[in-house]
Amino acid sequence: MSNLGKLKPWNPSIPPELFSLNISSKLSTNSDDIKESSKDFGKIVQKILPAAVLYPSCANDIIDLIQFSYDLSVPFHVAAKGHGHSIRGQAMAQNGVIVEMNSLNNNNENCGVRVSWDSDLGFYADVGGEQLWIDVLRSTLEYGLAPVSWTDYLYLTVGGTLSNAGISGQIFRYGPQISNVHEMDVITGKGELVTCSKDKNSELFFGVLGGLGQFGIIIRAKIVLDKAPTRELKKLVQGLNYLGGFMFKKDVTFVEFLNRVRKGQIELELKGMWDVPHPWLNLFVPKSNIMQFNAAVFEDIILRQNKPTGPILVYPTSRKRYTHPPPHQPPSFNIYI
Structure with a gap:
């Protein structure tokens, strides 16, 4: 996270005064905690180790940490880590402090x-x-x-x-x-x-x-x-133009549908394949370039060159559905993700 107004280089280490704050009992420099907090789902970026890990019990603990860093002439890195599913080390803080957000679950007075x-x-x-x-x-x-x-x-x-x-x-x-x-x-x-x-x-x-x-x-x-949606299978099928012999159905609940990837995760965990590197890539492709993308990636790299790949998901959407398109999106009215 940026420390607003700080233009100087980052501090290469955390000052010892940090451990005299009220949050000192919630800071850990244990090697196992450091190692665990330096991992993410991508398993691509390695050896970016924080100097300490904060296990907050409330928002004030995080406030104390960031205010302390901000008030220094040279601040140190602070990064919030949730469930650790970034791909390329986005939630890491070299020589800084990782905030383990899951720790907030231990306090029933928090929002929930x-x-x-x-x-x-x-x-x-x-x-x-x-x-x-x-x-x-x-x-x-x-x-x-x-x-x-x-x-x-x-x-x-x-x-x-x-x-x-x-x-x-x-x-x-x-x-x-x-x-x-x-x-x-x-x-x-x-x-x-x-x-x-x-x-x-x-x-x-x-x-x-x-x-x-x-x-x-x-x-x-x-x-x-x-x-929450209810089942309306008959209504969904009615009005569609299809050949009866090609119709099939998979009967799942609303929760099972939304949580469908979890089943695949469990299967991969049993095979030891979940904790492998995940060089996944998310792309925003403007509609004006989608045919070129299709020819270069789907038809050439995947089909002609027969390069092995994992699952590919394509989501066509309109920028109208974004109340405020993020700056990393292409300036196109319709996009494919």
Whole structure:
């Protein structure tokens, strides 16, 4: 995360005064903790070790850490780590401090998942940034509700996906997860806890959503909810033009469908294939270039050259579904992801 207003080089080490703060008992320099916090899902970037790991019990612990770094003439790196599913070391902090966001789950006084209703907003959930989407799903379904936009894999933190985009098959209809947030509590690079929305501190709000963690750490997000879908197989099939012999169905519940990647994860874990390097790549391709991309990648590299590959997912969508397209998107009205 950036420390706002700091233009000097980063401190190559953390100052010993850090361990005299009130959060000292929640800081660890244990070699096992250091090693564990320096891993991510990608398994590509190696040996970027933090100097310490913070296990916060509340937002104030994170505030104390960032304020301490900001007040130094030369700050040190601070990075928030959720479930560790970055691909290329984005949640690492060499010689700095990793904030293990999952630790916030140990305090029942933190936000967790709270479902509410508002006459202007409708149903929504106040969700802690450390919460996994699978837990958000389970909690909201108790009320017959669910978020409208998902990722294909649910064992990711809310703060993590909102710091990127949060993309899945629902994007063509509802947009990414970052387009379905009413409000957030964010700890800025100055160590200030700020509530922001499209109408309040909007510059921070739109900077943090899809901002890759460079503008703050998401502590709480107010997520859009709608009624959870019910099964309507007959209605879906009616009106479609198809040959009866080619129709097939796979009967799964709403939760099983959303959590479908979890089954594949368990199978790969049993084969020892889950903890291997994942050189995955996400691309935003403008509609104007999709045919060239198809010819060069799908038809040439994959089919003609027969290069081995993993799963390929393509999501056509319109920028209309983005309330604020992230700066890394191409300037095209329609895009393929």
